[in-house]
Amino acid sequence: MQLQKRTFGDVTVITLDGILDSGTAQAVQADLEHLIPDQGRVLLDLGKMSYMSSAGLRVMLLAYRRALASGARLALARLPADVREVMTATGFLDFFAVSDTVEEGLEALV
């Protein structure tokens, strides 16, 4: 799993590339802790994520809480169909604003 950070104005876009499961969750968790800024706005781009397991869901919960605690605003973009399905079924999707493209996500965070 690769994490990449870009900045568009004051929005931080973090791209998650690869598999988010029990094997990668701990590293991703640690990376996100660093990458999510205090305050400001964050868009997680999941377009290149090929799989998310329950451990991945807990990472998303952590990101949500991290943002909540620091006052950052957090949204998700480009959810693959099966990731969207698992997040919907488990109720995790309700925590986030969701958009189909990065551009829409940037607009939604304004």
Added chain:
Amino acid sequence: MNDIAPRNGGLLAGRSIAILMEADYVEPELHYYLRRFPEEGARVVLLTRLWGQPSLTFRGHEYQIPITVDGDLEALEAGGLDEFDALIVPSGMVSDRLRYSQSAGELAPAVRLLRTAFATKGLLKGIICHGIWLAAPIPEAIRGRRVTCHNNLVADVRNMGAQYADQDVVVDGDLVTARTASHCHLFARMLIDLLAARQTRRSRLVVPMASSNSNGAIEPSAQERAEPQSAQASVNQLDFSVSDLVAGYVTSYDADRRVLDLRTTDGRPYRVMVSDATTAEFVRNLGDPYDDASGVLPELLLPGRHVFARGVFYPDSDERTFGATGLVFSGHGPADYSFERPDWWIQQLRELAVFYRRAQFGTAAHPDYGAYRTTLRLGGEKTGSYRQETDTISRLVYGMASAYMLTGDEDFLEVADRGTDYLRDHMRFVDRDEDVVYWYHGIDVGDGTETKVFASEFGDDYDAIPMYEQIYALGGPTQLYRITGDDRIAADIDGTLRLFQRFFLDPEHGGYFSHIDPVHLSPRHESLGHNRARKNWNSVGDHAPAYLINLFLATGDEKHSAMLESTYDLVVQHMPETGSPFVQERFHADWSPDRGWGWQQNRAVVGHNLKIAWNLMRLMAITPKSSYSELARRIGLTMPAFGSDQQRGGWYDVMERELQAGQRQHRFTWHNRKAWWQQEQAILAYQVLAGYLGDAEFVRQGREASAFYNAFFLDHDDGGVYFNVLADGIPYLLGNERFKGSHSMSLCHSAELCYLATVYQHLLLRREPLTLWFRPQPNGFRRDRVLRVAPDAFPPGRVRLEWVEVDGRPYPAFDPAAMTVKLPETGSPVTVRAHLVPADE
């Protein structure tokens, strides 16, 4: 002369026990005391009337063994008893010799000492066999009190006005009596238990007791003479009218003057003035009409009858007048208690289940859990809240499943079944990475959307997964599993147990943590705050009552009995503490006590103590250990004096575990109200203890607890039970306490009480048969196709299965002793009725 050294650090370290002595003592008895009490760490002092000698030597009754005594009881009379925790009057002719006086009618020094002892509430008085003779010159000391004595003396104690109880050992408040010297070991054991539970002598109160001298004139007692009168300067005198409740047993009723005399459970006398305006009723069950008793008072107010008198104390004199406004009788006949009728608790559960069925799902033919709401108002109406909490649904399922087992009403079974499906579809999180199941705190529903609430939002457990909620999420489905054997329920239970074993278990120090954080599933994460690396009563002890005993009953699986055993070994090892009659409930990871946590601090939840007692006794049927029954018995014996209201009946809520300087009663933490679930713990503790041990004292405590609950907690107007009542039994209906669906109210504990009270009352206490209903699925109990119908964990051989019906026809394939049914192969669910009877002992 007593040179046997007390053991250092025993249960009774620092305590002193005085034993009165004279010639003709019973040697084995005295020699037992001289060693048994020091073995527990206590000092034993022998006292007699020395007649001016430095010591006297007495010979025993049977073998003329000499004992030299140098303690002078006459030197003790003024305040000298303060150094003792207990005073024993032994068997043999000791008491008769000690009541010798030179002038006829004069009280002998030993009698005066005994009178002082009786006036010192909190000093334990132990009188065995013929020892009770010493009380004959001061009958007021034992009038109305429950005692036992040698068979030859039964008439003597009755003439003294005491209530004779045909038992080996009787405890009446601070008075312990035993039958004969052959019972000295049981007597000593009781004294040890009671002393161990008392913290120190400072909790002692001296009650001035009016007494007559040889001319019949009233004279002040020794204490009254010794203590200066300071009434004029004192503050906070209760010299105003105050309304209250007195619970007691009738000692006499003068129908002409309408004067009713009562004795409270701990033996204190009250005089009640009855008038035309006094209402009177019989306790009644949910669903029953008002049952008036006012027309037959003289016939009802017979000695021994239990009654609640509500009224007003008027400050007419030092002895206040108590004018009754209302009486509630616990039964119709002299020894009748309405709630011991075979159908009482079954009817109550049916009424409760109907209330919750109607409140949640209305009159719809099939329950729709989309309409379920955790918050219900007093009358069962819903509020604007859209919250569905997982554990409240599970609790409703528990109650409905239990109601089906007792009544066979399939509507209740359907409510339980659909609730379990709903939990699985909406509240369950299957973590495939970790191969565990856990349960959301709840969901918010509204406008067709559903928002999961992942972690607890309760203040105590904020942003964590509390063990407590996971335990109770299993409560309902497990009870349903006993009935249906549904594989899907078994899979969810197993997945949740894996969650407990993998993330909540502490492999290093044993036991289960109380919380884990929802992201890392760790009990040690910083985000847990004051819940980090903690254990508590619920996370260790609550598995057994909430689901684990029921799961063991349904499966017979040894891994569940092993978990029961390991958790209760930890309860026995870590929770009782010297220095408080109450257990310690919260711990750090290494089991060092945590006395700084949130609201708990150094406080006790009375019901947790009682819950430990009844579950330890149930474990005696599964993994018996003497340490289990000893702790259960000790809690049962000591708790009434500390956690119950001996004036009004009923059981308190949260109390300070230790007395502070100048206090003689443990303080209530917030209030002296009585929560309904604490009453449940008391009723079950004493029913289960009585069922196992057959002790009349436990029977009585169970009755008194049931009497208070049934008299004051049933909501005859709206249905259900009240959450809390004031100390005097008036419902407390403010704020959250008006609700009837919350996590503590949702048909779990009220149903558990009805179910277990039915089971224990029928099969162990009153020895009456009981028929239970089951409805196994075609693939149910897949492992061995065996339906286990034991209603609870009973001592071996006490209950057997007499007959079984499947779909209304007699069915032969069952094991009477094991209480199991080999299920037929069928294509659809079958209805099984199992008829259980008390076994011949």
